[in-house]
Amino acid sequence: MSQEKLENLGLDLPDLPLTTVGSFPKPPELKEARKQNREGDLSDDDLDEQAREATRFWLDKQYELDYDIYVDGEQYRGDMATYFAENLQGFEIGGLVRSYGNRYYRKPIVVDEIVWEEPITVDWWRFAQDYADRPVKGMLTGPYTMMDWTFNEHYPSRAETARAFAAAIRSEVEALIEAGCKIIQIDEPACSVRHDEMELVKEVVGQVVEGQDAYFISHICYGEFEKIYPDMLEIPVDNFDLEFTNSDLYLLDLFRDDPFTKDLSFGAVDVHNHRVESREVVRELIEKVLDVVPREQIWISPDCGLKTRTVNEALGKMEVLAEATRELR
Amino acid sequence: MKIIAENHSMYPRVGESDHAQRLRQAHHDFDHGAIDAEKLKEIEDSYVEELIKEQEDAGLDVVTDGMIRWYDHISHLCGKISGVEVGGLVRYFDTNYLVREGIVRDRVEWDGSMLVDQYKFAAQVASKPVKVILTGPYTLAYFSEIDDSDYASERELAEDYADLLAREAEVLADSGVEYLQIEEPMLLQNPANSSWVLPLNDKIVEAAANTEVRLATYFGDAAPLYDELQETAVDMLLFDFSYGPELFDCIADRGSDKRIGFGLLDGRNTKLATADELAEKIEAVSDNLTDGPHSVSFTCSLDYLPRDRARLKLERLAETRDKLQEVLN
Numbered sequence A: 001m002s003q004e005k006l007e008n009l010g011l012d013l014p015d016l017p018l019t020t021v022g023s024f025p026k027p028p029e030l031k032e033a034r035k036q037n038r039e040g041d042l043s044d045d046d047l048d049e050q051a052r053e054a055t056r057f058w059l060d061k062q063y064e065l066d067y068d069i070y071v072d073g074e075q076y077r078g079d080m081a082t083y084f085a086e087n088l089q090g091f092e093i094g095g096l097v098r099s100y101g102n103r104y105y106r107k108p109i110v111v112d113e114i115v116w117e118e119p120i121t122v123d124w125w126r127f128a129q130d131y132a133d134r135p136v137k138g139m140l141t142g143p144y145t146m147m148d149w150t151f152n153e154h155y156p157s158r159a160e161t162a163r164a165f166a167a168a169i170r171s172e173v174e175a176l177i178e179a180g181c182k183i184i185q186i187d188e189p190a191c192s193v194r195h196d197e198m199e200l201v202k203e204v205v206g207q208v209v210e211g212q213d214a215y216f217i218s219h220i221c222y223g224e225f226e227k228i229y230p231d232m233l234e235i236p237v238d239n240f241d242l243e244f245t246n247s248d249l250y251l252l253d254l255f256r257d258d259p260f261t262k263d264l265s266f267g268a269v270d271v272h273n274h275r276v277e278s279r280e281v282v283r284e285l286i287e288k289v290l291d292v293v294p295r296e297q298i299w300i301s302p303d304c305g306l307k308t309r310t311v312n313e314a315l316g317k318m319e320v321l322a323e324a325t326r327e328l329r
Numbered sequence B: 001m002k003i004i005a006e007n008h009s010m011y012p013r014v015g016e017s018d019h020a021q022r023l024r025q026a027h028h029d030f031d032h033g034a035i036d037a038e039k040l041k042e043i044e045d046s047y048v049e050e051l052i053k054e055q056e057d058a059g060l061d062v063v064t065d066g067m068i069r070w071y072d073h074i075s076h077l078c079g080k081i082s083g084v085e086v087g088g089l090v091r092y093f094d095t096n097y098l099v100r101e102g103i104v105r106d107r108v109e110w111d112g113s114m115l116v117d118q119y120k121f122a123a124q125v126a127s128k129p130v131k132v133i134l135t136g137p138y139t140l141a142y143f144s145e146i147d148d149s150d151y152a153s154e155r156e157l158a159e160d161y162a163d164l165l166a167r168e169a170e171v172l173a174d175s176g177v178e179y180l181q182i183e184e185p186m187l188l189q190n191p192a193n194s195s196w197v198l199p200l201n202d203k204i205v206e207a208a209a210n211t212e213v214r215l216a217t218y219f220g221d222a223a224p225l226y227d228e229l230q231e232t233a234v235d236m237l238l239f240d241f242s243y244g245p246e247l248f249d250c251i252a253d254r255g256s257d258k259r260i261g262f263g264l265l266d267g268r269n270t271k272l273a274t275a276d277e278l279a280e281k282i283e284a285v286s287d288n289l290t291d292g293p294h295s296v297s298f299t300c301s302l303d304y305l306p307r308d309r310a311r312l313k314l315e316r317l318a319e320t321r322d323k324l325q326e327v328l329n
């Protein structure tokens, strides 16, 4: 089913396609530039130029390491929810909220009708795709996660808020497809948290992708999968990108009981650990999934976005992932 | 019928100004060795004083110290209990908020008071009574990983936690604490365990002689446990009313021998309900209640909100109390 879809889209991928989840670390110069921009000491144009330079750097690295599906690395984004809130109408970027310990972030507030006015990610996607020789994924935060990660003062319920986000994100998907994007990732990391809302997740993701001509991936992480599996297979995407290094592989036991029916981007390096895994460890991990899920359904990727690692750690993890994958081809 | 305005538990510990960020800065400096523990405590003290004043200025009748010395609901206590170490980050229920779990290495034992000094400081700077919060034994046990074969089950661990929390409650009562709150959000996730959890809570209530004890449940609908909760030894049931209308039906149908804490103002969303609509809900069941005093409060901790919005909620709480006093008397 998915293979056919990929062929129809003109995508010819190798055995065990290699990709990453989406974000890469920002080089120290770019971090500094973002700080200067916030403080008014650097123009938006100058910051954009630096983000473009960092994007080219990461595209070069994906080329050198021979990845099959590229990402732009999100060098121009801050937080994955706030980035879209800042670029849609209807939001106020609220005050600081604690996430744990002494860590804080700004949680957006929906204060008015959510309106998509113009493409948000398309220029960046086009920039990356023009530079790259291989398909670049479009990267969006899903409607359910956007809802769960924002305060809502406008809509009467969580469901209504999620539907409003879905309409906006659908417009962005249409714009990406029109620009030529064929693989679009809609991240829903929040969807495994309230398992009683799985029906809503299915509905609003469906609202985004229904009738749209692209191959859809969804990344989901740090949740209680046993509570949403196999129900989550009904989320209408083609490929789930899931983490495995932190799950003690209990997910594979779930897949033995209820076969995994979609394509699977198998997260095989840990993004929360500074240490780069050995090639043997990564290869053994991938071999385990190959015992359980048919090979033609498997893609290979890290557990999650690499943005919390240093540039060198991220490159080290990408390299070992690529080497282990090639050994298995 | 008498009604008071009562803070729930935590209050945001960061704001927008440098002054409001001094505690965050102090933690940062402390972590980097730039200030010592004494200096950190000095800043914590001044922050507690400021937050108590903020609550009193808003018109609250019962305040807390904002729990700003707590890293979170779990590790603050676990770090002071003999036999437990503080572990890694885990999600706190369905929030986007992480707490550090306890790692149980040995029999858990009371190792000197965990909260008396904090209470004494707060009481000395407050002109209103200061409520003290204890995470309940079941919730504490759920967020503790048992790394010791002595405990065969979560229940056994909870029983020992209950004993040491009872000891703490006794010491707190001796220090003059008038209002004590036991928090058992976990109870709503696994209501089937109420038959053994509620007697553990009662142990703590009995140890806290001459103290008014609240049992706070949140992040779920307490209606299915309503009758059982009425049989406990606590003085007040502080409910989260944001999970469905059934709790109000329970009060309307069956009345309440207990005082009720009306956790009505949403601690997890910035939206601000009007004093009229809030007061109306309580007024509708006022004939089914004792003379009180009952409380109007928040659904949960306010640590999920930005500080400016939390401040607005405090004011709205006091307005709601005033409104009710007007219509009920």
Ligand SMILES: [Zn+2]
Pocket: A189, A219, A220, A221, A222, A303, A304, A305
């Ligand atoms: Zn992730």
